[in-house]
Amino acid sequence: MxxxxxxxxxxxxxxxxxxxxxxxxxxxxxxxxxxxxxxxxxxxxxxxxxxGSPDMTFQALVDLYLEDIAPRNKESTIYVKNALIKAWLLPAFKDKPINEISSAEVRKWQSELLKERDGKKLSKTHIVNIEKTFSAVMNFAVKYYKLPFNPQKGLSFSPEKKKILFWTKEEFTAFHAAVTDPIAHMAFEVLFYTGMRVGELLALSKNDIDFENNIISVTKTYSPKNKGEQITSPKTPNSYRTITIPKFLCEHLQEYIQRFYDLDPDTRLFPVLPDWLRRRLIKSCKTSGVKTIRIHDIRHSHVSMLIDLGFSPHLIAERIGDTVDMVNNVYGHLYPNRHTEVADKLQELVS
Structure with a gap:
């Protein structure tokens, strides 16, 4: 050379x-x-x-991997993967030929991820995301570049299943009363009564609301981590949906919009960042004495409320823009155990 x-x-x-x-x-x-x-x-x-040989460096493989997934994923997804790779994968394996990365080295790297840094440990969820990204890169090499095997196979970290936190209707009412900022007040009400993702909420414009039929159309999401355009397509194909909302919420949205002078139909109704909402949530939880949850947990609260009202997983999945399997897997334990009721009904058939 x-x-x-x-x-x-x-x-x-x-x-x-x-x-x-x-x-x-x-x-x-x-x-x-x-x-x-x-x-x-x-x-x-x-x-x-x-x-594309199996003795290429890990850096060369990463470049090929990112180039391959770029046209198949949202910009926000690529941003997150790239950030994880730069922060946690390249420092460990950058110049190493991929066919020389052993399972023992991967295990040692995993142990490093578990150690404290500046007095803090990485969350289990973050570690899992790092490991999933590494495994995806290596599986890419196995599939397309003749790497014999993925050295991480069988070594993945298994996190404890997180307990879902949510508010009851009474807890939300107490929290909501403590929210003084008008933008935050309206935003939290929409989140609680629709189950929308925060990115979907922040992308909403006047054009997305059918005030005559009480319907919100979800067709986009707000991604503040992206460079350039921040309004992108929703998270998944299932995320495209219409949400029928109660009349009181539609009226509150109309009153909220009237606060803005000559609002452009395509202008964001909630021109803030997710972190801005998060700070208001924490502040109002302290003021109201309601337990502190994440913004995403308000979505869990909506689902919990619908389950309590007796709605089916299929209807809930359609409303929140997810799959029936996800609803059953994540929220199945919230459904009442009806096995005794089944037995009683069968008994009635022969009585």
């Missing part, structure tokens, strides 16, 4: 031939390296990505 020195710019560059995915022989030129070593490393990584 020869490198060359540019006298005029006082930097190194590499120039070489390679065969692209169509079988065409092409020349590649890359300038601006401060050291010859850097130019050689760049050329090596480039060729490894082109060849």
């Amino acid at each position: 020869p490198t060359y020195y540019d006298e005029s710019k006082k930097t190194y560059y590499c120039k070489f031939y390679y065969v692209d995915w169509t079988g065409q022989r092409r020349q590649k030129l890359k300038r601006g390296f401060p050291r010859s070593k850097d130019a050689k490393t760049w050329e090596r990584d480039f060729l490894q990505k082109q060849q």
